[in-house]
Amino acid sequence: MGEQIRERPLWLLWSVATIVLWGLWGLVSKIASNGVDVYVNQLLYTAGLAPLMLFVGWTVWKHSAKEDAKLRRTGIFWAFLTGILGGLGNLAFFQALVKGGEASIVAPVTALFPMVTVLLAVIFLKERLGRTQWVGLGLAFVAIYLLSA
Amino acid sequence: MQVWLGFAMLALVFWGITGVTQKLSTNAISSERSFLWFCWAMVALSAAVLVVARPHAGLGAAVMWSAIAGGALNGLGAWTSFRALESGGKASIVISMISLYPLLTVGLAVMFLGERLTGKQLIGAIVAIAAAILLSLEASPQEKVV
Numbered sequence: 001m002g003e004q005i006r007e008r009p010l011w012l013l014w015s016v017a018t019i020v021l022w023g024l025w026g027l028v029s030k031i032a033s034n035g036v037d038v039y040v041n042q043l044l045y046t047a048g049l050a051p052l053m054l055f056v057g058w059t060v061w062k063h064s065a066k067e068d069a070k071l072r073r074t075g076i077f078w079a080f081l082t083g084i085l086g087g088l089g090n091l092a093f094f095q096a097l098v099k100g101g102e103a104s105i106v107a108p109v110t111a112l113f114p115m116v117t118v119l120l121a122v123i124f125l126k127e128r129l130g131r132t133q134w135v136g137l138g139l140a141f142v143a144i145y146l147l148s149a
Numbered sequence: 150m151q152v153w154l155g156f157a158m159l160a161l162v163f164w165g166i167t168g169v170t171q172k173l174s175t176n177a178i179s180s181e182r183s184f185l186w187f188c189w190a191m192v193a194l195s196a197a198v199l200v201v202a203r204p205h206a207g208l209g210a211a212v213m214w215s216a217i218a219g220g221a222l223n224g225l226g227a228w229t230s231f232r233a234l235e236s237g238g239k240a241s242i243v244i245s246m247i248s249l250y251p252l253l254t255v256g257l258a259v260m261f262l263g264e265r266l267t268g269k270q271l272i273g274a275i276v277a278i279a280a281a282i283l284l285s286l287e288a289s290p291q292e293k294v295v
Contacts, residue, residue: 010236010237011233011234011236011237011238011243012233012238014229014230014232014233014236014238015229015230015233015238015243015246015247016246017225017226017229017233018226018229018230018233018247018250019246019247019249019250019253020253021222021223021225021226021229022222022223022226022247022250022253022254023250023251023252023253023254023256023257024218024222024253024254024257025218025219025222025223025226025254026250026251026253026254026257026258027254027257027258027261027262028215028216028218028219028222029215029216029219030258030262031211031212031215031262032212032213032215032216032219034212035208035209035211035212035213036208036212036213036216037202037203039198039201039202039203040202040203040208040216041216041219042194042195042198042202043195043198043199043202044213044216044217044219044220045191045195045216045217045219045220045223046191046192046194046195046220047217047220048216048217048218048219048220048221048222048224049188049191049220049221049223049224050220051221052188052221052224052225052228053185053188053189053192053224056181056184056185056188056228057185059181060179060181060182060185063181067178067179071177071178072177072178072182074173074177075174075175075176075177075178075182075183075186076174076178076182076186077174078170078171078173078174078177078183079170079171079174079178079182079183079184079185079186079187079190080186080187080189080190080193081170081190082167082170082171082174082183082187082190083186083187083188083189083190083191083193083194084190084193084194085163085164085166085167085170086163086164086167086187086190086191087190087191087194087195088163088194089159089160089161089162089163089164089167090160090223092156092157092159092160092163093156093157093160095156096153096154096155096156096157096160097153099152099153099156100151100152100153101151101153101154101156101157102258102262102264103254103255103257103258103262103264104254104255104258104259104262104264104266104270104274105266105270105273105274106153106157107250107251107254107255107258108251108254108255108273108274108277108278109154109157109158109161109277110157110160110161110164111248111250111251111277111278111281112161112277112280112281112284113160113161113162113164113165113167113168114165114168114248114281114284114285115161115165115280115284116161116162116164116165116166116168117165117166117167117168117169117284118284119165120165120166120168120169121168121169124169125169125172130286132283132286133283133284133286135283136279136280136281136282136283136284136285136286137280137284138280139276139277139279139280139283140277140280140281140284142273142276142280143273143274143276143277143280144158144273144277145273146269146270146272146273146276147270147273147274147277148150148151148154149267149269149270149273
């Protein structure tokens with residue numbers, strides 16, 4: 001019980017930190033969009049990522065577990081593809097801001113990306129949707145319509 | 150369709166695909182190693198971008214530091230979200246909670262950038278966040294799946 005009480009604030013703290021960090025990211029991206037093009041932004045964005053990359057790289061090196069080589073190659077392939085797609089998504093997100101999209105509209109629209117994940121998971125991973133996810137999917141279309149009005 | 154909306158939808162599609170590829174990656178390797186290779190891909194993409202990018206010395210300090218902060222904040226956010234899951238938070242609760250981040254962006258944009266939402270857009274923002282939360286919830290065993 002005592003452990004539960006101690007643990008709860010920790011995940012809650014990390015979750016709130018995530019909200020704050022990503023919430024601020026939307027704001028600073030809009031500020032940056034007023035002065036740099038999408039390509040220069042990608043370069044500066046990666047520069048901002050570099051210190052964290054060093055820290056995570058050190059952690060991975062220090063706690064490197066023995067992983068199956070084939071499994072590791074597969075995992076790295078998908079992680080690298082995730083980075084490329086994520087980067088292309090960043091370019092599109094930033095271009096939306098450069099092209100006049102307001103941060104207060106672009107952030108909620110792009111936050112609907114789980115709708116694509118859910119559809120792809122149904123098609124390619126053969127996952128099945130619950131009623132709540134179907135409702136979420138329907139609401140996502142309504143939200144896009146309202147936000148683009 | 151407005152140009153910005155087209156790009157926003159494109160971002161939504163790319164990031165949506167990453168939801169699947171990220172899962173395939175973390176099924177095979179640790180979240181830290183996955184994140185590290187995600188970052189290496191960002192470096193590779195930036196190297197490719199160098200071919201078309203035209204960096205110039207006249208960038209304003211505020212703009213330049215905002216762009217750099219963008220990378221740091223987004224990357225740190227991804228890292229803290231992993232930590233939230235590893236600290237014992239249930240995925241359905243943590244992911245639903247962090248889906249609230251656009252609320253903060255909307256609030257900050259209204260406060261600091263002077264942006265104004267119409268009534269329709271305000272409802273749209275709230276519906277979008279509700280949709281993101283519902284989409285992130287995994288179906289319970291009792292729930293009827295379709």
